[in-house]
Amino acid sequence: MKKYVIVGAGSRALYMFAKPMSTTWKHVVDFRGVFDTNQTRARLLSEECGNVPVYADFTTMLSEVKPDVVIVASTDNSHHTYIIEALRAGCDVISEKPMTIDEEKCQAILQAERETGKKVIVTFNLRFAPYFSTVKEMLQNGVIGDVYHVHFEWFLDRDHGADYFRRWHSEMKNSGGLLVHKSTHHFDIINWWVDSAPVELQAFGARRVYGDHGQPKGERCLTCSLASSCEFYKDITADPFMSKYYVGGEHEDGYWRDRCLFDERIDIYDTMTVNLRYASGALLNYSLVAYAPYEGWKATINGSNGRLEVGNIYRSADMSEVEKSIIKLYKLDGSSENIEVSAQIGGHGGGDAKLLKALFEGGVADPLGQQADSFAGAQSLLIGATANRSIAEGKVLPVPDVTSLCSS
Numbered sequence: 001m002k003k004y005v006i007v008g009a010g011s012r013a014l015y016m017f018a019k020p021m022s023t024t025w026k027h028v029v030d031f032r033g034v035f036d037t038n039q040t041r042a043r044l045l046s047e048e049c050g051n052v053p054v055y056a057d058f059t060t061m062l063s064e065v066k067p068d069v070v071i072v073a074s075t076d077n078s079h080h081t082y083i084i085e086a087l088r089a090g091c092d093v094i095s096e097k098p099m100t101i102d103e104e105k106c107q108a109i110l111q112a113e114r115e116t117g118k119k120v121i122v123t124f125n126l127r128f129a130p131y132f133s134t135v136k137e138m139l140q141n142g143v144i145g146d147v148y149h150v151h152f153e154w155f156l157d158r159d160h161g162a163d164y165f166r167r168w169h170s171e172m173k174n175s176g177g178l179l180v181h182k183s184t185h186h187f188d189i190i191n192w193w194v195d196s197a198p199v200e201l202q203a204f205g206a207r208r209v210y211g212d213h214g215q216p217k218g219e220r221c222l223t224c225s226l227a228s229s230c231e232f233y234k235d236i237t238a239d240p241f242m243s244k245y246y247v248g249g250e251h252e253d254g255y256w257r258d259r260c261l262f263d264e265r266i267d268i269y270d271t272m273t274v275n276l277r278y279a280s281g282a283l284l285n286y287s288l289v290a291y292a293p294y295e296g297w298k299a300t301i302n303g304s305n306g307r308l309e310v311g312n313i314y315r316s317a318d319m320s321e322v323e324k325s326i327i328k329l330y331k332l333d334g335s336s337e338n339i340e341v342s343a344q345i346g347g348h349g350g351g352d353a354k355l356l357k358a359l360f361e362g363g364v365a366d367p368l369g370q371q372a373d374s375f376a377g378a379q380s381l382l383i384g385a386t387a388n389r390s391i392a393e394g395k396v397l398p399v400p401d402v403t404s405l406c407s408s
C-alpha cells in the first residue's frame, strides 16, 4: 500500500481526501499524516479521520513518514513550496487546482518535476463529471468536426460567488484572483475539449459588486452592526463545520471566513472576460461573473460540421444537484438531437468520486485523457495568469508555451 500525507486541513482536504482516505479507500491508502499551519484544524481533521498523526511542520512529516504521495490542499499561493519540496524528497504529488498562481512558480514546479522524475497530478475533477466527459467524447468522435469557436460563460451566485470575497481568495497574492483560482477548472475543460494549446489572449476585469466602493461596511459579519440590513450577511456559526474548524481556529492565525465583502483589501475581479486564440485556430470567448441570481454555466461549441449547445444550472455550490442534463446537437442539414446525460450524483457532478477511484486504485483505462498532469495544470493556470497581466497592462499577450517551459 502506498503511504500518503496531506498538507492543508481545510474543507477540501477533509471532504475530498481525508475522509474518503480513512473510510472508502482505506484498503488501498495508508494515510500517515497531516500538516497545516493551523494546528487546530489539523487536529480536528485527524480526530475525524482515524487519529492520523498531526505534524507541526512539513519537512518533519516528510522525513518521518517518507510518503510515496503528498496531497497538497493548502491555500493556492502555498502549493508550489510543498509540491517542490515533496518532489525533491522523492514523492509523487497530487495537487489541488490551481497547481499554482503564476508563471514563475509554475516554471519552478515543472523544473523540479523534470529534475526528480517524480510526477504531479492535478485534480481537475470536472473532467470526470459525466456531462463534461460526454461532451469530450462527442468532440473526440468528431460529432461536430473540427472545433472553430467556443463561447463559454460561467456564473457564480451571490452565495457561492460572494464566498470567494470573504476570505483569502479575495487577494491576488493568495489566489491569483478568480481567473486563476476558479477559471483554471474552466480553461482546463475548454483546453481538453479543443485539444490545442492556447496562444494569445486579451482580457478585461472589473469589480462591480464586491470590494470597497465607499459603501458602509463592517469588519466581519459576526460583529457587524449592519447585519440586519446587509443582503450578504452570513452567520458562519450556524454551520457546525464552519464554527468548529474556522471560528474555532481563529485564535491561531486570524483567518476569518466571514470578512466584509466590501473590505478595502479585496483586489480581485468579480466580472471577467477573456478572448483567446488556440494554435489550431479555434477562438474562445469566455466570461465569469461572481454575483448572478443563480449558479451554472452555458456554452456553445461551433465546428466544421455542426454545433453543440451545452450547460447546467446548479442548485448547490458543489454542483451535486443539477437542474437539467441535456446536450443539444445541431447538424448542418438542419436536424438536431437532444442527448440526455444520466443523473449526476455527488460532488462536482459525480466527478469527485470518479477522480478518487482513478487516483487511489490506479490502472483505470483513460481513453478520454481525464487524468490531468502538470502540463494540463500549467496550461490552464497560465491562461488565467496571462489574463491577469493583460487586464493590468491593457494588452493582447502571448500565453506562455508549456512545452518550452517544461524544457527550459
Ligand SMILES: NC(=O)c1ccc[n+]([C@@H]2O[C@H](COP(=O)([O-])OP(=O)(O)OC[C@H]3O[C@@H](n4cnc5c(N)ncnc54)[C@H](O)[C@@H]3O)[C@@H](O)[C@H]2O)c1
Pocket: 007, 008, 009, 010, 011, 012, 013, 035, 036, 037, 038, 041, 073, 074, 075, 076, 078, 096, 097, 098, 123, 125, 181, 348
Ligand atoms: N477541485 C475543487 O473543486 C476544489 C474545491 C475547493 C477547493 N479546492 C482547492 O483546495 C485548496 C484548499 O481549499 P479550501 O477550500 O479547503 O480552503 P480552506 O481555506 O478551507 O483551507 C486551506 C487550508 O490551508 C491552510 N494553510 C494556509 N496557509 C498554509 C500554508 N502556508 N501551509 C500549510 N497550510 C496552510 C489553512 O490553515 C487552511 O486550513 C485550494 O487550493 C483550493 O483551490 C479545490
